[in-house]
Amino acid sequence: xxxxxxxxxxxxxxxxxxxxxxxxxxxxxxxxxxxxxxxxxxxxxxxxxxxxxxxxxxxxxxxxxxxxxxxxxxxxxxxxxxxxxxxxxxxxxxxxxxxxxxxxxxxxxxxxxxxxxxxxxxxxxxxxxxxxxxxxxxxxxxxxxxxxxxxxxxxxxxxxxxxxxxxxxxxxxxxxxxxxxxxxxxxxxxxxxxxxxxxxxxxxxxxxxxxxxxxxxxxxxxxxxxxxxxxxxxxxxxxxxxxxxxxxxxxxxxxxxxxxxxxxxxxxxxxxxxxxxxxxxxxxxxxxxxxxxxxxxxxxxxxxxxxxxxxxxxxxxxxxxxxxxxxxxxxxxxxxxxxxxxxxxxxxxxxxxxxxxxxxxxxxxxxxxxxxxxxxxxxxxxxxxxxxxxxxxxxxxxxxxxxxxxxxxxxxxxxxxxxxxxxxxxxxxxxxxxxxxxxxxxxxxxxxxxx
Numbered sequence: 001x002x003x004x005x006x007x008x009x010x011x012x013x014x015x016x017x018x019x020x021x022x023x024x025x026x027x028x029x030x031x032x033x034x035x036x037x038x039x040x041x042x043x044x045x046x047x048x049x050x051x052x053x054x055x056x057x058x059x060x061x062x063x064x065x066x067x068x069x070x071x072x073x074x075x076x077x078x079x080x081x082x083x084x085x086x087x088x089x090x091x092x093x094x095x096x097x098x099x100x101x102x103x104x105x106x107x108x109x110x111x112x113x114x115x116x117x118x119x120x121x122x123x124x125x126x127x128x129x130x131x132x133x134x135x136x137x138x139x140x141x142x143x144x145x146x147x148x149x150x151x152x153x154x155x156x157x158x159x160x161x162x163x164x165x166x167x168x169x170x171x172x173x174x175x176x177x178x179x180x181x182x183x184x185x186x187x188x189x190x191x192x193x194x195x196x197x198x199x200x201x202x203x204x205x206x207x208x209x210x211x212x213x214x215x216x217x218x219x220x221x222x223x224x225x226x227x228x229x230x231x232x233x234x235x236x237x238x239x240x241x242x243x244x245x246x247x248x249x250x251x252x253x254x255x256x257x258x259x260x261x262x263x264x265x266x267x268x269x270x271x272x273x274x275x276x277x278x279x280x281x282x283x284x285x286x287x288x289x290x291x292x293x294x295x296x297x298x299x300x301x302x303x304x305x306x307x308x309x310x311x312x313x314x315x316x317x318x319x320x321x322x323x324x325x326x327x328x329x330x331x332x333x334x335x336x337x338x339x340x341x342x343x344x345x346x347x348x349x350x351x352x353x354x355x356x357x358x359x360x361x362x363x364x365x366x367x368x369x370x371x372x373x374x375x376x377x378x379x380x381x382x383x384x385x386x387x388x389x390x391x392x393x394x395x396x397x398x399x400x401x402x403x404x405x406x407x408x409x410x411x412x413x414x415x416x417x418x419x420x421x422x423x424x425x426x427x428x429x430x431x432x433x434x435x436x437x438x439x440x441x442x443x444x445x446x447x448x449x450x451x
Contacts, residue, residue, distance in 0.1 A: 041154040042070065042135055045163075046342035048154075049073045054130045056155070062120040063148075063155040064132040074142055074157070080131075087122070087131065089142070096141045100124055100131060105141045116141050145330055147337020156337045160330035163349060167323035173363055174356040175321045177372055177392050181400035181425065182315040188217040189398065190428040193225075193421075201415035206230060215432045219268040219312055222432040227260045256282060265435055268312040271298045274435055284447050291440045293447065305332030322352065347384050354386045355406060361390070369395045376406060385409030388418075398427040 040056040040063050042049040054066045067087050071078045076089035076096075085100040095108045100123060105116040122133040135155045136146045147156045168175075183189050196209035212225025231254040235246060246254065262277035274292040281289040297308045305328040314320035326349065333341050354360065360374040372392040378385055388406030404421040435441070 039153070041152065042073075042157065043149075043154050043339055043342075044073055044157045045159055046346075054125070054128050054132075056135070057132070059132075060120050062134045062136065064120065064123075065135050066130045067122065067133045067138070068131075070133070070135060071138060071142075074139060074144065076142060085124075085131075087133070089138070091142055094142050096138065098122060098133070098138075105137060107141050109143070145334050147334045147341065149338045152339050154339055156339060156341060158330065158333070158337075158342050158345070160327055160345075163346060164323055164326045164330065167326055168321065170353065170357045170359075171322040173358050173361045173372055174392075177370075177394060177400075178315070178320055178322070179318045180370075180396070181392070181394040182318065182320065183216060183218075183425075184398060185218060185316050187398065188215060188428045188430060188432075190215050190426055191223075192424045195422075196418075196420040198418045198420075199415060200418075201413065214264070215428055215430065217431050218316065219309070220432045220434075221266045221268075222264060222434070224261065224263050227262070229258060229260075231255075231257045265292070265433065266297070268297075268309040271296050271309045273297050273300070274439075274441065288440075288442060288447070291442045292435060293444050294441050295444045303332060303335060305329030322356070326352075350382055350384045351386055351408065354383045355388075355390050355404070361392075368397075369393055378409070385411065398425070400425045 040058055042051075042056055042063065042065060049065075049070065051066060051069050054069075056063050056065045058064070068078050068080075071087075071089045074089075074091075076091050079088045080086075081088070086097055087099075088095070088097045090096075093110050096105055098105045098118075101121055103118045103121050105118060107114045107116060116137055118134050118137045120134050122131060124131050135157070139146045139157045143159075143161055145158045145160055147158075148154075149156055191214045193213075194209070194211045196207065198205065198207045208227075208229040210225050210227050212223060214221050214223035235254070257279055260277055260279045262275050262279075265274040266272065273295045275295070276290070276292045278289075280291055280293070284291075301308060305325070307328060311320060311325070314324070329348075330345060333345065355374055355376050360376065361372045362374070364371050364373070370393065372390075374390040376386050376388050376390065377383065378387040386406055386408050388404070390406070391401070391403045393401045402421065402423040404419060407416055407418045409416050
């Protein structure tokens with residue numbers, strides 16, 4: 001029973017994160033194999049950087065590379081001042097300088113000055129007379145996102161500014177909808193949602209989903225949702241190939257979790273999410289039957305670049321845009337980077353362009369209601385295997401709808417996923433409910449430790 005609680009609790013948490021995440025599907029790196037050799041490597045925007053006369057080295061946990069090769073690969077104009085042993089590098093909007101043996105990088109970006117402090121100073125290797133510098137620090141100083149793929153021993157650099165550079169221009173219609181259909185400060189709004197995700201592969205089909213309602217006013221909200229998922233099938237898929245399987249007792253208990261209802265209370269001012277469910281007893285024990293489980297939404301979703309408190313504030317003041325969220329998601333990849341991350345993020349961006357960009361969204365107005373409609377053709381240029389429809393409506397009076405029915409091909413997994421999303425927003429009366437007086441509050445982190 002304890003094994004079942006542990007696995008199921010993790011699955012429930014995963015599904016909550018999955019409900020707000022954008023799907024990504026890993027692809028093996030297929031670059032030039034002659035470039036990849038034993039040792040340490042640097043990858044920039046999905047391509048390995050070639051170092052002709054000096055190779056990257058690991059010094060005190062930092063990948064050190066010849067300064068000119070890395071800075072020029074990053075698109076900078078580079079100079080060496082021999083008298084002071086100083087390196088300068090300039091891009092369109094950034095100027096940096098640093099000295100051999102000194103920890104500081106002086107940065108001037110769009111006229112604003114700052115200093116980055118390196119934990120491994122630049123040095124000259126007497127064996128080849130090359131000046132080495134930390135890949136991470138100079139790349140971040142120039143505005144790139146940097147991560148580490150331990151398996152491939154590769155420092156991975158991605159230029160999200162360039163990847164998403166056209167987002168403000170090609171998502172103007174979607175951004176207009178986000179702004180006009182967003183919540184209004186001081187006004188209560190009820191959101192009803194019905195989300196279903198179906199994956200199909202050679203091994204079979206699996207469906208999961210969420211339905212529910214939320215009442216929001218400014219940074220506070222409350223409501224309920226029902227999560228539907230074949231827990232036993234999901235766990236059996238995790239066990240596949242391990243020799244383990246569920247017992248009949250565990251399978252019977254899992255059936256009780258195929259549909260989980262829960263009450264929610266959220267305060268985005270502090271980033272607090274409280275959840276109470278009849279499933280608490282089965283998942284965590286009888287003493288937690290009536291407990292409200294507390295989670296920090298920044299920790300819950302921060303790893304995928306979703307800052308719910310900030311998103312809520314931006315939606316209230318009208319500054320939320322697709323590009324701003326893409327940049328946050330890109331920056332978050334630094335925590336779990338791999339040599340496939342660039343291709344994965346580019347695929348996600350192409351999916352968004354296929355369903356929400358200006359060329360595919362057609363806008364019409366009838367009886368005061370503005371409709372944004374897209375019919376997604378999988379055969380269109382640069383379409384990453386996405387088909388379906390998107391319909392967004394805004395009545396200009398606080399009412400809006402979002403209906404998405406799209407299927408995404410996943411050739412690398414020989415599978416496909418279908419997303420059916422229906423969301424309705426309307427003005428409402430009253431205010432969100434807070435936590436009941438004398439409510440039993442338990443930290444999710446404590447429950448995880450016990451499991």
